[in-house]
Amino acid sequence: MSGPSGQQEYDVIVVGSGAGGGMSALILSIAGLKVLMLEAGRHYDPVTETPMFNLPKDAPLRGASTPDKPFGFYDATVDGGWQVPGEPYTQASREPQQRFDWWRARMLGGRTNHWGRISLRNGEYDFKPYSRDGLGLDWPINYADLAPYYDKTEMLIGVYGETGHGLENTPDSPEGILQPAPKPRAYELLAKKSCDELKIPVIPAHLAILSQRQDHTRLPAKLFPHSALGQKVVAASMQSRAACFWATPCGRGCSIKANFQSTTVLIPPALATGNLTIITDAMVREVTLNSAGKADGVIYIDKNSRQEVKVKGRAVVVAASAAETARIFLNSRSPLFPDGIANSSGLVGKYLMDTVGAGVSGQIPALENLPPMNEDGSSGMHLYQPWWLYKQQKAGKMNFARGYHIEMSGGRGMPGAGAFGGLQNFTEGAYGAEFKQACRRYYGTFVHFAGRGEMIPNENSYAELDPTVVDQWGIPVLKFHWQWSEHEINQAAHMHKTFADIITGMGGKVTSSIETDGRNAIASGGSIIHEVGGTIMGADRKKSVLNQHCQAWDVPNLFVTDGAPFASNADKNPTLTILALAWRTSDYIVEQFKQRNI
Amino acid sequence: MAHDNPNHNTNLKRRDALKLLATAAVAIPAISMAGNAAAVMAKTKGAELIYRPTDPDMLKPIVPWSMTLTEAELSDLELLANIIIPADAQSPSAGSLGAQHFINEWVSAPYPQQKADLVLVRGGLVWLNGEAKKRFGKAFAQLNTDQQRQICDDICFEPKAAANLKHGARFFAKVRDLTATAFYTTEPGMADIGYIGNKPTATFAGPSDEVLRKLKLKS
Numbered sequence: 148m149s150g151p152s153g154q155q156e157y158d159v160i161v162v163g164s165g166a167g168g169g170m171s172a173l174i175l176s177i178a179g180l181k182v183l184m185l186e187a188g189r190h191y192d193p194v195t196e197t198p199m200f201n202l203p204k205d206a207p208l209r210g211a212s213t214p215d216k217p218f219g220f221y222d223a224t225v226d227g228g229w230q231v232p233g234e235p236y237t238q239a240s241r242e243p244q245q246r247f248d249w250w251r252a253r254m255l256g257g258r259t260n261h262w263g264r265i266s267l268r269n270g271e272y273d274f275k276p277y278s279r280d281g282l283g284l285d286w287p288i289n290y291a292d293l294a295p296y297y298d299k300t301e302m303l304i305g306v307y308g309e310t311g312h313g314l315e316n317t318p319d320s321p322e323g324i325l326q327p328a329p330k331p332r333a334y335e336l337l338a339k340k341s342c343d344e345l346k347i348p349v350i351p352a353h354l355a356i357l358s359q360r361q362d363h364t365r366l367p368a369k370l371f372p373h374s375a376l377g378q379k380v381v382a383a384s385m386q387s388r389a390a391c392f393w394a395t396p397c398g399r400g401c402s403i404k405a406n407f408q409s410t411t412v413l414i415p416p417a418l419a420t421g422n423l424t425i426i427t428d429a430m431v432r433e434v435t436l437n438s439a440g441k442a443d444g445v446i447y448i449d450k451n452s453r454q455e456v457k458v459k460g461r462a463v464v465v466a467a468s469a470a471e472t473a474r475i476f477l478n479s480r481s482p483l484f485p486d487g488i489a490n491s492s493g494l495v496g497k498y499l500m501d502t503v504g505a506g507v508s509g510q511i512p513a514l515e516n517l518p519p520m521n522e523d524g525s526s527g528m529h530l531y532q533p534w535w536l537y538k539q540q541k542a543g544k545m546n547f548a549r550g551y552h553i554e555m556s557g558g559r560g561m562p563g564a565g566a567f568g569g570l571q572n573f574t575e576g577a578y579g580a581e582f583k584q585a586c587r588r589y590y591g592t593f594v595h596f597a598g599r600g601e602m603i604p605n606e607n608s609y610a611e612l613d614p615t616v617v618d619q620w621g622i623p624v625l626k627f628h629w630q631w632s633e634h635e636i637n638q639a640a641h642m643h644k645t646f647a648d649i650i651t652g653m654g655g656k657v658t659s660s661i662e663t664d665g666r667n668a669i670a671s672g673g674s675i676i677h678e679v680g681g682t683i684m685g686a687d688r689k690k691s692v693l694n695q696h697c698q699a700w701d702v703p704n705l706f707v708t709d710g711a712p713f714a715s716n717a718d719k720n721p722t723l724t725i726l727a728l729a730w731r732t733s734d735y736i737v738e739q740f741k742q743r744n745i
Numbered sequence: 746m747a748h749d750n751p752n753h754n755t756n757l758k759r760r761d762a763l764k765l766l767a768t769a770a771v772a773i774p775a776i777s778m779a780g781n782a783a784a785v786m787a788k789t790k791g792a793e794l795i796y797r798p799t800d801p802d803m804l805k806p807i808v809p810w811s812m813t814l815t816e817a818e819l820s821d822l823e824l825l826a827n828i829i830i831p832a833d834a835q836s837p838s839a840g841s842l843g844a845q846h847f848i849n850e851w852v853s854a855p856y857p858q859q860k861a862d863l864v865l866v867r868g869g870l871v872w873l874n875g876e877a878k879k880r881f882g883k884a885f886a887q888l889n890t891d892q893q894r895q896i897c898d899d900i901c902f903e904p905k906a907a908a909n910l911k912h913g914a915r916f917f918a919k920v921r922d923l924t925a926t927a928f929y930t931t932e933p934g935m936a937d938i939g940y941i942g943n944k945p946t947a948t949f950a951g952p953s954d955e956v957l958r959k960l961k962l963k964s
Contacts, residue, residue, distance in 0.1 A: 198803040203930045207808045213856050215798035226799045330951030336962050392945035519939030524949050562929040568922040576902025578829045590938040
């Protein structure tokens with residue numbers, strides 16, 4: 148990547164290279180703006196670095212999770228995980244229920260390199276939750292505002308799924324946008340049968356994976372009707388991507404570019420415009436302000452020289468990941484903003500959210516002794532269960548206000564570290580020939596159901612600067628505060644009961660604990676890695692940091708395009724909404740340049 | 746010291762080549778606190794090689810720590826691995842595929858879980874030989890198959906193990922779990938249970954009619 152070019156002033160500085168930063172860089176550079184992207188981690192190229200077919204036996208500890216590589220050796224995370232070397236964060240409380248664990252990656256493309264690829268649209272209710280049930284906060288936009296950007300994002304990145312289900316608050320994509328969904332696996336069909344009895348809908352999942360090659364002759368003109376440059380670079384990008392070959396885990400990244408990563412889908416075409424410069428190993432500390440009260444650039448620490456560098460831009464887009472974005476804002480202090488840039492509301496760092504997570508495992512005798520079959524598939528879900536009890540909640544019949552969807556896994560996957568661990572509980576301690584027989588019998592018979600539910604933003608879940616701790620770059624670190632409400636806790640308990648019912652309906656045995664107290668079921672804050680909020684958008688500048696364009700109320704040339712603007716965190720996984728919202732915000736930025744407002 | 750068998754199925758030759766590097770890496774207290782990732786920077790003298798466990802070369806994996814167990818311990822673990830997963834008509838034994846070397850790699854790793862397992866496995870081996878001597882007057886490896894089975898039967902399932910053998914059962918469960926990982930991550934182990942994925946295919950076929958009928962999803 149090219150280095151800083153002296154005192155050049157860029158049109159836009161984009162902080163971060165993940166979903167939000169990648170999308171912003173692409174849209175802004177296609178529009179002809181000169182863009183500088185800063186990434187805190189190293190350069191990373193999935194085409195040359197992805198261990199596609201590599202076996203666990205070739206990896207240390209057969210690829211097991213370690214503190215250095217928490218999701219296993221082959222996980223596409225560089226210098227990251229729950230801890231980043233030399234970059235600590237702190238907790239306000241020692242209580243386990245009040246922790247927030249923060250997953251970061253220090254690499255080009257950020258967490259899009261390893262993410263789950265689950266790409267669900269927020270529905271109409273999800274943008275106006277306060278109006279619907281009086282809890283949480285409304286967004287200053289509604290579904291109709293974002294729908295065209297969901298359409299375009301799905302066409303650009305490639306999402307498989309199925310349309311025409313007409314389920315409540317579960318938007319169907321218009322015809323002709325989604326790629327064909329793969330056939331369900333055996334265990335998914337068995338789960339569907341059980342869910343049918345329980346009146347839980349099961350439909351094809353939406354994942355950002357190409358089930359066929361993109362139509363590079365038709366789509367670019369639909370996406371960028373007024374930009375020859377945009378059509379050219381996106382067509383070339385689409386041509387460079389292969390369809391999924393139904394093998395190898397997406398979490399390692401994808402060298403054939405079949406799934407969505409910022410590094411394979413957004414950054415290459417952005418670079419091809421000739422308008423994007425990328426500096427890696429650039430740890431941004433603060434956004435700088437000029438005497439007119441506008442952002443005029445950023446200061447970053449060059450990790451190689453350990454020196455600070457100032458770069459200038461006419462506008463600044465921060466997409467560093469929700470909490471890191473809040474951290475940069477809080478660290479950007481000036482006489483005008485002594486508590487951090489654009490923080491006249493005092494809400495920077497507030498309303499931090501994650502997703503409610505709880506899971507139950509089971510063993511299904513019906514799946515025993517099946518003939519060998521390849522169930523690798525897309526490596527993610529082929530079917531899923533969207534939330535289904537909206538009417539019961541509306542009628543006040545539930546003890547929690549918001550929904551969850553179900554993500555299921557199982558099947559005859561590749562054995563890795565931990566294979567058949569704990570099988571003694573099924574065999575009363577078999578060893579020898581009996582153990583080998585048991586492994587043949589039980590292989591592929593285990594299923595897991597994970598709930599992913601909405602968390603309502605609250606006053607007690609937030610990040611602030613720790614006044615006593617800096618990281619190895621001399622930058623003050625975040626201190627996290629966290630508190631679940633009864634809504635999340637009761638929801639987690641409901642998940643456990645539901646999943647036990649599904650497993651029982653499959654004729655199976657539950658193999659993990661079923662907790663009636665949600666406190667014992669809920670995953671700790673941050674652990675689902677759906678960190679959003681922190682610089683929320685809103686309709687009232689006293690009650691939000693950003694306006695409906697994700698533009699800072701206080702600083703008109705400062706924008707946020709990661710998950711930090713989210714005013715709620717629907718059960719739908721956030722990445723697709725981050726991408727769509729970043730595109731919408733970037734269109735607005737381009738318009739502001741055209742109108743000479745910036 | 747490492748006890749590297751160049752014939753077994755892990756990448757020990759590469760490991761030997763990187764011994765200097767590995768020694769340097771382990772010399773730095775890589776993991777001092779549970780749950781904390783380490784910023785390990787180990788450089789070879791005069792060379793530009795840098796190994797950081799948070800950013801390894803995933804296409805050319807190495808095991809950057811040296812091995813802890815002795816030849817005698819490896820020999821006992823090979824015996825146990827063969828008792829836990831013996832050869833049959835379908836696949837070889839776990840010991841013949843080098844399960845003991847994987848267990849050595851595991852318990853030698855500088856992480857909290859593996860450090861705890863080192864104590865469990867090493868202590869367990871000493872206990873096992875002591876139990877064998879107490880019952881039959883000989884080390885475990887010198888017992889006949891029936892005598893070995895008598896001990897294993899008593900420690901193969903912790904919930905049913907006698908109170909004074911619970912720790913032996915914990916040791917046995919750990920060795921069984923590690924042996925299973927070692928065996929079923931090899932090609933013969935994957936073939937044994939019928940894993941047939943990790944191959945590129947043009948389409949995802951989904952379950953066959955035979956499978957659907959067995960699951961009563963199709964008549």
